[in-house]
Amino acid sequence: xxxxxxxxxxxxxxxxxxxxxxxxxxxxxxxxxxxxxxxxxxxxxxxxxxxxxxxxxxxxxxxxxxxxxxxxxxxxxxxxxxxxxxxxxxxxxxxxxxxxxxxxxxxxxxxxxxxxxxxxxxxxxxxxxxxxxxxxxxxxxxxxxxxxxxxxxxxxxxxxxxxxxxxxxxxxxxxxxxxxxxxxxxxxxxxxxxxxxxxxxxxxxxxxxxxxxxxxxxxxxxxxxxxxxxxxxxxxxxxxxxxxxxxxxxxxxxxxxxxxxxxxxxxxxxxxxxxxxxxxxxxxxx
Amino acid sequence: xxxxxxxxxxxxxxxxxxxxxxxxxxxxxxxxxxxxxxxxxxxxxxxxxxxxxxxxxxxxxxxxxxxxxxxxxxxxxxxxxxxxxxxxxxxxxxxxxxxxxxxxxxxxxxxxxxxxxxxxxxxxxxxxxxxxxxxxxxxxxxxxxxxxxxxxxxxxxxxxxxxxxxxxxxxxxxxxxxxxxxxxxxxxxxxxxxxxxxxxxxxxxxxxxxxxxx
Numbered sequence: 001x002x003x004x005x006x007x008x009x010x011x012x013x014x015x016x017x018x019x020x021x022x023x024x025x026x027x028x029x030x031x032x033x034x035x036x037x038x039x040x041x042x043x044x045x046x047x048x049x050x051x052x053x054x055x056x057x058x059x060x061x062x063x064x065x066x067x068x069x070x071x072x073x074x075x076x077x078x079x080x081x082x083x084x085x086x087x088x089x090x091x092x093x094x095x096x097x098x099x100x101x102x103x104x105x106x107x108x109x110x111x112x113x114x115x116x117x118x119x120x121x122x123x124x125x126x127x128x129x130x131x132x133x134x135x136x137x138x139x140x141x142x143x144x145x146x147x148x149x150x151x152x153x154x155x156x157x158x159x160x161x162x163x164x165x166x167x168x169x170x171x172x173x174x175x176x177x178x179x180x181x182x183x184x185x186x187x188x189x190x191x192x193x194x195x196x197x198x199x200x201x202x203x204x205x206x207x208x209x210x211x212x213x214x215x216x217x218x219x220x221x222x223x224x225x226x227x228x229x230x231x232x233x234x235x236x237x238x239x240x241x242x243x244x245x246x247x248x249x250x251x252x253x254x255x256x257x258x259x260x261x262x263x264x265x266x267x268x269x270x271x272x273x274x275x276x277x278x279x280x281x282x283x284x285x286x
Numbered sequence: 287x288x289x290x291x292x293x294x295x296x297x298x299x300x301x302x303x304x305x306x307x308x309x310x311x312x313x314x315x316x317x318x319x320x321x322x323x324x325x326x327x328x329x330x331x332x333x334x335x336x337x338x339x340x341x342x343x344x345x346x347x348x349x350x351x352x353x354x355x356x357x358x359x360x361x362x363x364x365x366x367x368x369x370x371x372x373x374x375x376x377x378x379x380x381x382x383x384x385x386x387x388x389x390x391x392x393x394x395x396x397x398x399x400x401x402x403x404x405x406x407x408x409x410x411x412x413x414x415x416x417x418x419x420x421x422x423x424x425x426x427x428x429x430x431x432x433x434x435x436x437x438x439x440x441x442x443x444x445x446x447x448x449x450x451x452x453x454x455x456x457x458x459x460x461x462x463x464x465x466x467x468x469x470x471x472x473x474x475x476x477x478x479x480x481x482x483x484x485x486x487x488x489x490x491x492x493x494x495x496x497x498x499x500x
Contacts, residue, residue, distance in 0.1 A: 043396055045420050046419065046421075047395075047396075047421075086422050089420055130418075132476045132479055132480055134418055134420065135476065136472045136477070136480075137399050137403045137406065137418060137472075138402070140402050140406070140473075143470040144402060144461055145398050147462055150379075151379045152380075152462030153382075153460050153462055154362070154364060154374055154375070154379065154459040154462055155373060155459065156371055156372065156374075157323075157372075158326065
């Protein structure tokens, strides 16, 4: 058991490390399983190794990596089934850690050490460089993640008609500039033809009954012997009121209260009180 | 600043068909801003050159002028390599997000670190990403492609011609970057150590150096 890995201390270490949000080392009640690592499906062996280092608050630049071999292998026992496709990547790093550890433990003859220099970079240094390379991107990813939360996103305009026209190469034919004076003349002519409509009356929902409209016709007939329907409805813009008034008039004809006459299509509809002695019984227009 | 040499076409001659800008008329940064405003999508430098009848160097100058002119404004010039677009300023991000109801879809730590590798090393192959992460990254890269945060940028001229990945306008917009130069700097201490390591391993086969492609 390397001294750097003090199991009983794990539970007191901060659990969340910045940048390793998806990987948590959980203190376990079981003393033999003090290192319980929950890994996101796509965290790799370097992420695991770095998490183990940071959990122990060790310096990645100087920590003897071989001392982490045991902890790494223990964490590997927690690898879940969905990580099995990546297990070879974990085993590769595990084997490197064991090699590093064994090299550190075995006293090396000066001759061997010299050969190691000839071999090029030593495995611990190679793994540390990979770890550092990985760490710089993982660390900068947390800076980027903070930007996502900072509300500094940029927004572009969504493509619309102008862009479609640009893509299609559509360009209007160049023509003479339109004289605004023509526009003024046009609106003046239009105003002459169609006088502005009166202000629409306030709309109030109400029930219009035939009886109520019949009373209005009766009141009008008390004031004049002959009432023209169109005059009666002059200020009425509500189609229901117009229709019900017309229906009331027909109803009154049926009960022989009034007589209605219209001499030509679309002409004025005249309405008179029915007088039994009258000789001018017209054909009621339905 | 490009100066309009002859902004008035006094000859009255009909314009050459297909010419969007009359010959002899220099396009101003103001006009370029208007063009990008109406385009509503990223335009390539080549497209701008064609539309404005400018050579590549003049387009670059004009874009530089526009970038300077838009500093401190609500709309900025966003430059992603060959393509440019107008987008709202990072300072207005929170307000516009509230207006458009943008969803702050979360990214996993794996997605973020993969995105960081692509952003700083682009164009990079999946192999290049996996060498840094030490784990298969097929799923993460595909999910980033699906989110349109990264885009394919052609293929590497290496055996198997692997696909090269780079970041997209979507990435720059989400992270509030008007240029890739705005990316937060990488750890300098670590960079120094890596450079040392790379020098040591120059002759060796160590794969921890600053290799860019595979």
